[in-house]
Amino acid sequence: MQGEKGTSIIRQWLGMAILVTVSLVGGVMLELTSDGAEEDWYVRAWLVLVFAALVSHLLLVSLPRVRLERSFRRLQRRHRDQSRALEHAFEEMRHGDLVECLEPVAKLSESMNDAVESATHAMSALVQQIQSSSVEVANSAGIVHETSGELVESASQQAAAVVQITASTEELARTAGLIATSATAQAEFAAQAQEAGDAGASALEDAVEGAGELRRGIEDIAERADILGRRSQEIYRVLDLITEIAQETHILALNAAIEASAAGEHGDRFGVVAEEVRRLAERSRESVDSVRSLLDGFTGSIRSVVVATEAGSKSADRVLGQSRSTQSGIDHLRGALADTARAAQEISQATDEQRNASNQVVLTLRDISDLIQRTADSFQRFTESAEHLSGLALSIQLLTQSFRIDSVHSLKHQAWGWSDRLRDSTANLEVVEGVLSDIVEDHPFIEMVYLVDKAGTMVAYEINHEVVADRQARSGVGVGQAYADRPWFQAVSRDLRTAVTPPYVSLLTDERCFTIAAAVRDRSRSMIGVLGIDVNVRSWTRI
Amino acid sequence: MWKPTDQVDGGIQCLMVRSGGYRCGIPVAAAKQVSSARRLDRVPGSDPRLLGLAQIGGEPVAVVDLHALLDPDGAPGGSHELTVVIRRGDGTSAIGLAVDEAFGVAVINGEVRRHDADPDVVAGRCEHSGRPVFILDPSTLIAERDGNGKGAPNAG
Numbered sequence: 300m301q302g303e304k305g306t307s308i309i310r311q312w313l314g315m316a317i318l319v320t321v322s323l324v325g326g327v328m329l330e331l332t333s334d335g336a337e338e339d340w341y342v343r344a345w346l347v348l349v350f351a352a353l354v355s356h357l358l359l360v361s362l363p364r365v366r367l368e369r370s371f372r373r374l375q376r377r378h379r380d381q382s383r384a385l386e387h388a389f390e391e392m393r394h395g396d397l398v399e400c401l402e403p404v405a406k407l408s409e410s411m412n413d414a415v416e417s418a419t420h421a422m423s424a425l426v427q428q429i430q431s432s433s434v435e436v437a438n439s440a441g442i443v444h445e446t447s448g449e450l451v452e453s454a455s456q457q458a459a460a461v462v463q464i465t466a467s468t469e470e471l472a473r474t475a476g477l478i479a480t481s482a483t484a485q486a487e488f489a490a491q492a493q494e495a496g497d498a499g500a501s502a503l504e505d506a507v508e509g510a511g512e513l514r515r516g517i518e519d520i521a522e523r524a525d526i527l528g529r530r531s532q533e534i535y536r537v538l539d540l541i542t543e544i545a546q547e548t549h550i551l552a553l554n555a556a557i558e559a560s561a562a563g564e565h566g567d568r569f570g571v572v573a574e575e576v577r578r579l580a581e582r583s584r585e586s587v588d589s590v591r592s593l594l595d596g597f598t599g600s601i602r603s604v605v606v607a608t609e610a611g612s613k614s615a616d617r618v619l620g621q622s623r624s625t626q627s628g629i630d631h632l633r634g635a636l637a638d639t640a641r642a643a644q645e646i647s648q649a650t651d652e653q654r655n656a657s658n659q660v661v662l663t664l665r666d667i668s669d670l671i672q673r674t675a676d677s678f679q680r681f682t683e684s685a686e687h688l689s690g691l692a693l694s695i696q697l698l699t700q701s702f703r704i705d706s707v708h709s710l711k712h713q714a715w716g717w718s719d720r721l722r723d724s725t726a727n728l729e730v731v732e733g734v735l736s737d738i739v740e741d742h743p744f745i746e747m748v749y750l751v752d753k754a755g756t757m758v759a760y761e762i763n764h765e766v767v768a769d770r771q772a773r774s775g776v777g778v779g780q781a782y783a784d785r786p787w788f789q790a791v792s793r794d795l796r797t798a799v800t801p802p803y804v805s806l807l808t809d810e811r812c813f814t815i816a817a818a819v820r821d822r823s824r825s826m827i828g829v830l831g832i833d834v835n836v837r838s839w840t841r842i
Numbered sequence: 843m844w845k846p847t848d849q850v851d852g853g854i855q856c857l858m859v860r861s862g863g864y865r866c867g868i869p870v871a872a873a874k875q876v877s878s879a880r881r882l883d884r885v886p887g888s889d890p891r892l893l894g895l896a897q898i899g900g901e902p903v904a905v906v907d908l909h910a911l912l913d914p915d916g917a918p919g920g921s922h923e924l925t926v927v928i929r930r931g932d933g934t935s936a937i938g939l940a941v942d943e944a945f946g947v948a949v950i951n952g953e954v955r956r957h958d959a960d961p962d963v964v965a966g967r968c969e970h971s972g973r974p975v976f977i978l979d980p981s982t983l984i985a986e987r988d989g990n991g992k993g994a995p996n997a998g
Binding site for chain 2: 549554557561
């Protein structure tokens with residue numbers, strides 16, 4: 300090309316140079332002719348030169364120029380065809396159809412075809428890469444969203460727990476204060492009790508001493524009672540002796556009376572004496588009996604005294620033992636009270652320290668609570684960002700889905716293929732429903748697929764019951780439903796191109812979905828209907 | 843049968859004793875001695891009324907339970923604090939009567955009557971100080987002691 304262009308320029312300048320040279324030579328010759336010399340020769344020479352110039356110009360300039368113009372026009376036609384092909388391809392590209400755009404480029408030159416195909420393939424790869432990346436981003440965003448949601452919930456639970464711990468710690472501090480107060484009061488009570496215990500111990504020592512004196516007194520009484528008992532025994536022995544003497548006296552008196560009686564009248568006076576002696580002995584015996592009776596009472600009393608003193612001694616011993624035991628108990632109690640007072644003092648100090656520590660903990664917990672709250676807010680913003688990122692990823696996916704590429708991941712391409720399957724069978728509803736059923740069965744992310752005639756009325760549909768469950772009835776979906784006012788239907792009817800809607804909330808699932816609509820065309824490429832596919836975003840992004 | 847020879851002023855001079863629930867009068871002439879109860883040596887195979895042998899006044903004296911003599915069918919009892927020794931005519935000791943109590947010498951003025959149911963050793967009974975009193979017959983006691991009677995136990 301550069302060579303041809305240079306040659307053409309040289310030729311143009313060559314023609315001009317010849318004409319200029321011939322003109323200059325002709326002018327020189329006319330100048331010479333005016334001098335009258337050799338005029339004819341110069342004219343002839345000039346004419347020859349003019350002829351030669353004309354021939355040269357014709358051969359060197361005009362003929363190449365004609366050829367060049369002819370070539371240029373051919374080139375123009377070719378360029379126009381290629382431009383139209385490119386325009387068509389770019390038009391398809393503009394609508395995102397990176398498959399259809401390759402069809403017109405076959406008319407281009409091999410190099411251009413290769414270039415366009417390479418560009419299209421690169422763009423397809425780029426779209427596919429963006430699609431995959433957006434899916435990964437969506438998945439990651441979903442994971443981040445889920446994780447950050449869990450973190451938000453965890454942070455909320457932590458915040459609640461910290462609040463509860465704070466309340467508990469405050470209660471602990473308050474309780475510690477109460478305990479400190481109680482411990483102080485307890486220490487005072489213990490000190491008072493210790494003083495009372497000291498007084499009690501002193502009184503008890505007096506009581507023990509008194510009980511000892513009482514015991515000694517009782518022992519003295521018992522000893523004296525024993526002496527009295529021994530004295531009584533001696534008195535008994537004396538009484539026995541007196542009784543015996545009285546008895547002997549009585550017997551003597553009786554014998555004397557017998558002897559006096561035997562003496563007759565001479566013994567009367569002796570008999571009287573004997574009788575008096577007998578009576579005296581009788582009275583002595585009666586007196587002895589009386590004394591014995593009194594002594595019995597006396598000894599009985601002494602015995603009672605002995606028994607009483609023994610009981611008293613035992614009681615005194617018991618009281619003394621109990622007093623000593625009580626004294627020991629009071630000593631222990633005093634020790635315990637001293638320990639209690641000391642422990643209460645220590646408890647008071649410890650609880651004071653605990654209260655201070657608890658207050659510090661409360662302050663720290665409040666800081667932690669604020670920190671957790673801020674963390675929760677950050678996580679919340681993180682969640683919102685993740686949600687936003689997920690939405691962006693979905694938008695990118697939908698954006699990539701606006702391109703039709705030769706991939707199973709291209710919903711437009713898939714929709715084109717499905718609409719192509721329906722091309723020859725729209726009149727047979729059974730076949731249509733079979734195709735729709737196959738589509739739903741093979742693609743679990745589809746909520747519903749349906750065929751709308753070119754007037755915008757649904758003629759057939761198939762629902763993915765695994766996604767929709769039993770919510771079909773409330774949605775009002777059914778054959779005969781009008782779709783003519785839907786933007787996607789209008790767009791497809793107008794442009795005959797596959798359309799993708801922005802996400803919206805599905806009436807069937809209350810979840811986000813989007814619709815892909817593809818024109819169903821007959822063999823003459825006239826639209827005979829629109830194939831609509833409602834894609835569940837959640838299931839689709841999961842895939 | 844005892845004849846009341848110990849009459850004084852129309853009455854009988856007796857040593858008044860008690861054995862169990864019985865009050866008895868022993869004619870003073872038959873009474874030799876009153877002594878306190880002594881150690882008794884039992885005589886194997888003898889009459890149950892014979893309490894044993896005692897040394898009184900240097901002589902062995904068979905001591906008989908007066909209560910058992912008066913009431914052979916009654917239960918034995920009494921404190922037997924005294925022994926009244928009955929004398930023989932020659933002044934020796936014949937038998938000892940174990941009694942619970944001796945009240946002294948008294949004159950029994952009432953009429954002495956003997957009942958059929960009275961033992962042989964009883965001469966009769968009368969009233970003294972408002973109480974019934976058995977008047978013992980010392981001769982019967984001595985005869986029994988000597989084996990001539992049938993009322994008193996034979997101590998050998």
